Amino acid sequence: MPAPHTLPRLYLQPDQPLAGSMTLPMAPDQARYLGTVLRRGEGDEVRLFNGRDGEWLARIASIKKDKGSFSCLEQLRTPAPEPGCxxxxxxxxxxxxxxxxxxxxxxxxxxxxxxxxxxxxxxxxxxxxxxxxxxxxxxxxxxxxxxxxxxxxxxxxxxxxxxxxxxxxxxxxxxxxxxxxxxxxxxxxxxxxxxxxxxxxxxxxxxxxxxxxxxxxxxxxxxxxxxxxxxxxxxxxxxxxxxxxxxxxxxxxx
Missing domain, CATH: 3.40.1280.10 (SPOUT methyltransferase, trefoil knot domain)
Structure with missing residues (x-):
């Protein structure tokens, strides 16, 4: 399995909760990026994140043109504050x-x-x-x-x-x-x-x-x-x- 830091990393809006066994839809631009630019397909792993749920390892469950979905596997990073200005x-x-x-x-x-x-x-x-x-x-x-x-x-x-x-x-x-x-x-x-x-x-x-x-x-x-x-x-x-x-x-x- 590739090291997590080498996997594509994509942001999901907080209204799409990241949790184990969840299947989440891809945004059209994410499907085009993964399928057309990176040449990734079903079964390939990615990282998904947002500030509320942290970062998760996920698998591409389906992908075709500008549609697709992810299956969440396990949490890689828990949510944490990011102090800034x-x-x-x-x-x-x-x-x-x-x-x-x-x-x-x-x-x-x-x-x-x-x-x-x-x-x-x-x-x-x-x-x-x-x-x-x-x-x-x-x-x-x-x-x-x-x-x-x-x-x-x-x-x-x-x-x-x-x-x-x-x-x-x-x-x-x-x-x-x-x-x-x-x-x-x-x-x-x-x-x-x-x-x-x-x-x-x-x-x-x-x-x-x-x-x-x-x-x-x-x-x-x-x-x-x-x-x-x-x-x-x-x-x-x-x-x-x-x-x-x-x-x-x-x-x-x-």
């Missing part, structure tokens, strides 16, 4: 937004919130497409939970709805220069996410950064911590990867 990011052009969702899923984001800021480039988002990207990334990186994709929200509305008991880390370009211009002499910690906990948020701005007015609004919020990701000016999607890597490292070391 909420990522609020200024909506980017399509390819960059796709990249943010893929990388963010791999780096532990629990919820994505696309923001409409003063300098936002993109205004529309295909939520179904982003959900598909997040699902594929969760399948690849062996997460049990597929993160939520929120509907785009205006910057001010997001801040107004943020829970006061959770910290929100806001990445600010040239933070030291901005602090000095406001008469503050600050030293910034080497670990910008010191004290961060699961459920806290990271906010990344658009190309060109947040406007002065938007930064003034964040400074007035007691739950906001302004952070720097270094002296280099990063592309928005690079800033997402850098910030999430540091945040994930902080949670793993708590």
């Amino acid at each position: 909420v990522l609020a990011f200024a909506l980017l052009k399509r390819d960059a937004t796709d990249l943010v969702v893929r990388m963010g899923t791999e780096l532990g984001v629990t919820r994505f919130v696309p923001l409409l800021t003063e300098r936002t480039v993109g205004q529309r988002v295909n939520e179904a497409r982003l959900e598909s990207i997040a699902t594929e990334a969760a399948e690849q990186c062996e997460r049990l939970i597929v993160p939520e994709i929120a509907t785009p929200i205006r910057f001010a509305d997001f801040l107004g709805a943020w829970p006061a008991e959770k910290r929100l880390f806001v990445a600010v370009e040239r933070l030291a220069e901005r602090a000095e211009s406001h008469g503050a002499s600050e030293s910034f910690p080497l670990s910008p996410f010191a004290g961060a906990q699961a459920g806290d948020g990271l906010m990344i701005g658009p190309e060109g950064g947040f406007s002065d007015g938007e930064l003034d609004v964040t400074r007035a919020r007691p739950f906001v911590t302004s952070i720097t990701l270094g002296n280099r000016v990063l592309r928005a999607e690079t800033a997402v990867a850098a910030g999430l890597t540091l945040f994930d490292s902080q949670l793993r070391n708590v």
